[in-house]
Amino acid sequence: MTSTDHRQRFYIDNSPVRGDIVHINTALETILQQRTYPNAIALMLGEMLAAAALLATTLKFSGRLSLQAQGSGDLKWVMAECTDQGELRGLADWDSEADLSHLHTSADALAALTDAVLFINIEPKDGERYQGIVPLEEQTIAACLAQYYDLSAQVPTQISLACDGQHAAGLLIQLLPRTSDEEQEHVDEDLWPRLTILTQTMTPKELIELPASEILHRLYHEEDVRLPESEPLQFGCTCSRERCIEALIQVGQAAVEEILATDDEIEMDCQFCNTAYRFGPVEAMALFGLRVS
Ligand SMILES: [Zn+2]
Structure with missing residues (x-):
């Protein structure tokens, strides 16, 4: 079991593929202690924290990225945020009178957000804010976000998210646009379909329990995977x-x-x-x- 919270970037050498793996344990515990969460909402919050930590790697400036799912049902909203420094916080709100005992999984919680909308907000410390709207047409947060990157950003993306109530984890892999120089080189057309299938073989339990290096070895041991230093993640609040x-x-x-x-x-x-x-x-x-x- 991984004992610290961190984000591990990885590259498939000689290819336009890169990815990240995040593990969030201590920060999740801290966040879930702030309120008494119904289990399914805690699971969804955990997955969204993992997603925010994965997507915040795209921040090229100091600032924060937040994911906010809003609806009009018994579950009102779930929000997760990560700064460029890897500081995480999250919160959810629901109708305290409502009976949520029929919600068991993160997908159940997502389905309880009636007329749901998922926003991606990017707030640089200095400069213009950006807001993207993710269509919630899939069953899971991971699938909705992957679809958003595929369609809106035109970047083929695979995302896996997992939370068991105490630990959250995520894996993101992307096929980046090739530069014109690289297009001249030999391109392995099978690489992305192969990586996609391999990535889907990882179970939520494995994603949570295995260290990043072992996940990468299991999934992509036939590729040359390069790992820079991992970066720490921790709970942090921007209030003052x-x-x-x-x-x-x-x-x-x-x-x-x-x-x-x-x-x-x-x-x-x-x-x-x-x-x-x-x-x-x-x-x-x-x-x-x-x-x-
Ligand atoms: Zn605060």
């Missing part, structure tokens, strides 16, 4: 007192005064990490250039 201040300024003086008319202080809780930020009247009104005597 500064962000709360920005939010308070945004809601405006009148709304802040209304809260302070009934409460001694303003409390803002981050649901991702359960940190509470508190602002007394003096500090809150000073945000609007006002003094409280």
Whole structure:
């Protein structure tokens, strides 16, 4: 069993194929401790965290990538985020009155998101945000995301995701566009179909339990697989007192005064990490250039 959380990039040498394998254990435990999750929702959240960690490798700048599945059924939304530094956080919301006992798997949870939409949000620290919409036409998050990369990005992609409630893991493999130089070289046309079939032989249990090097050996031992150093993944929240201040300024003086008319202080809780930020009247009104005597 892999004991740390990390992301392992790999390349199939002399080919335009690259991939990543992620294992998320400690961070998943931390995230699932923030709320008491129904099992199926925890499984879906775990898979989405693995997916976010895989897709965040495409970030070429400092910022974050989030996946957000939204619906109008008993399950309202599931969100997973990963920064370029490998910091993960996630959260889900559902109707607490609803009976979710018929949901057992991640696919059940996905199906419970009535009229569901899956967004991919990319937020650079500086620069324009990007949002992609993933059609939820397949049975699993992995299949929906792979279809999105195939069709929207025109990059043939295979994705496997797994979560058992305590460990999450994922594997992504992509056939990148060839450069014109490479097109002149000998191209192994069978490579991608072969890799696709091999990738599909991995079971969720194997993906969770085996170290990345062993997964790669089992699947692709006939290819020359090159592994750079793995990168750490960990739980991390991007909330801060500064962000709360920005939010308070945004809601405006009148709304802040209304809260302070009934409460001694303003409390803002981050649901991702359960940190509470508190602002007394003096500090809150000073945000609007006002003094409280
Ligand atoms: Zn937080």
